[in-house]
Amino acid sequence: MTSGTPTTRRSQAVTLEQPALEAACEAIADGLEREALVTVFGCCTVDYDGRASSTLEAGDRHVMLKPDGAALVHTDEGQQPVNWQPPGCDHDVFCDAGSDENDDTDAEPELVLESVRSTPDERLLVRFQRVLQVSTFSGSDENELALSGTEEDLRQRILEEPALLEAGFTPLATERDTAAGAIDIYGEDAAGRTVVVELKRRRVGPDAVSQLRRYVDALERDLHADASVRGVLVAPSVTDRADGLLADHGLEFVSLEPTGE
Numbered sequence: 001m002t003s004g005t006p007t008t009r010r011s012q013a014v015t016l017e018q019p020a021l022e023a024a025c026e027a028i029a030d031g032l033e034r035e036a037l038v039t040v041f042g043c044c045t046v047d048y049d050g051r052a053s054s055t056l057e058a059g060d061r062h063v064m065l066k067p068d069g070a071a072l073v074h075t076d077e078g079q080q081p082v083n084w085q086p087p088g089c090d091h092d093v094f095c096d097a098g099s100d101e102n103d104d105t106d107a108e109p110e111l112v113l114e115s116v117r118s119t120p121d122e123r124l125l126v127r128f129q130r131v132l133q134v135s136t137f138s139g140s141d142e143n144e145l146a147l148s149g150t151e152e153d154l155r156q157r158i159l160e161e162p163a164l165l166e167a168g169f170t171p172l173a174t175e176r177d178t179a180a181g182a183i184d185i186y187g188e189d190a191a192g193r194t195v196v197v198e199l200k201r202r203r204v205g206p207d208a209v210s211q212l213r214r215y216v217d218a219l220e221r222d223l224h225a226d227a228s229v230r231g232v233l234v235a236p237s238v239t240d241r242a243d244g245l246l247a248d249h250g251l252e253f254v255s256l257e258p259t260g261e
Contacts, residue, residue, distance in 0.1 A: 012036070012138035016131075021095055021111045024131040028065075028093040028113070031136030038065040038091075040113065042131040046073055046083050050122030052179035052218060056082065063113060063126055065091045071115035071124055080207045084181070085115040085124050092116075096127070120177075149258035151184070151199045154234060157256065158185060158197070165232065165254055169195065180218035181211075193228040194219065200235035201258045208233055209245040216251070 016027050024040070031038040040063045046056035056073075061082075064072045071085040092114045108129055115124040155174065162169045168190025176186035185197035196219055198212040216231040223229065231251040238246070238253055246253050 013135065015133065015135045017133050019131055019134060021109055021128070021131060024128075024134045025093055025095045025111050027134045027136060028111075031138075032065065032091050032093065034136075034138055035067040036136040036138040037067060039063065039133075039135045039137075040065075040111075040128065040131060041133045042128045044126050044128040047125045047127075048083055048123070049125075050117075050179055051120060052221065054083065058129060060132075061126075065113065065115070069115075071113075073124075073126065078207045078210075080211055083124060085117055085122065086181075089115045089117045089122075089124075149201055151201045151258070153258040154199045154201060154256065155184060157258070158199075158234070162187070164256060165195075165197065165234065166190075178215055178218035178222060180214040183215050183219070189230065193230055194223065196229060196231045198231070198233050200233070202235065203237040203239065204233070204235045205239045205242050206245050208235065208238070209242050209249065209251065212251055213249050 014027060014031070016024060019027070028038055028040065041060070043058055043060050044063070045058050046061070048054045059075070062074045064074070066087070068087040069085070069089040069091070070087045071089060071091065072081040073083040074081050094112050096110045096112050111128040111131060113126040113128070116122070158165050159171050159174070162171055166189065169187055171185050171187040173186040174184065175182040183196050184199040187195045187197065189195050196212065196215050198208065198215065200208050212231045212233050216229050220227065220229050231249075232254055233246065233251060234254045234256050236257050237255060243253065
């Protein structure tokens, strides 16, 4: 394939390999305009600004912008994104010429992806110094995934019978929002301590533990300084490595199947 030259197919897919930043910007802008699924791979930095803030220095990453407003930033490890924005965000793309106001020298030009959420006020900014591939896919999928034994089944089991988690547990909310994402079940234990419950329908590994820890850390920042926050991972089973990480981070595990059968 010629570098920077788009290939269009009947499925309305467009791919550019090793494009100039300007060509990549045009392809992404076109994809966003026609509400396509946009993916970009290359060397980039990532900055998140909201109720918390985070920064990733330059590295090769895969960024996905979905038509529903979701944004995902992936590395070459694990199944969870290292940063993300939920559906409902506004995406934008532009090329930064690289002029540095604090310096007489010219900085390197960059392609900038921006994902903004208004409520709460959050901003994800991804700056590409080099783009290796851009793809945009227009299509539709109106089918709903039919699963047997879902996380929703697991949630309903606990909401209907909280003692399945532990005696004295009281659910207070579901999908409670934090800077790290939405908590599956938010509640209190018999001693009045805050409990963060993360649900998984299948056997899980270290990624699920890391996700739970991010939620606990985010909630600790939101609550008053002397608040005690427990994190409980609920799944049928965990790997040995995940079990070790739970112990290392002071998190807990409850073995529970999505259905009672």
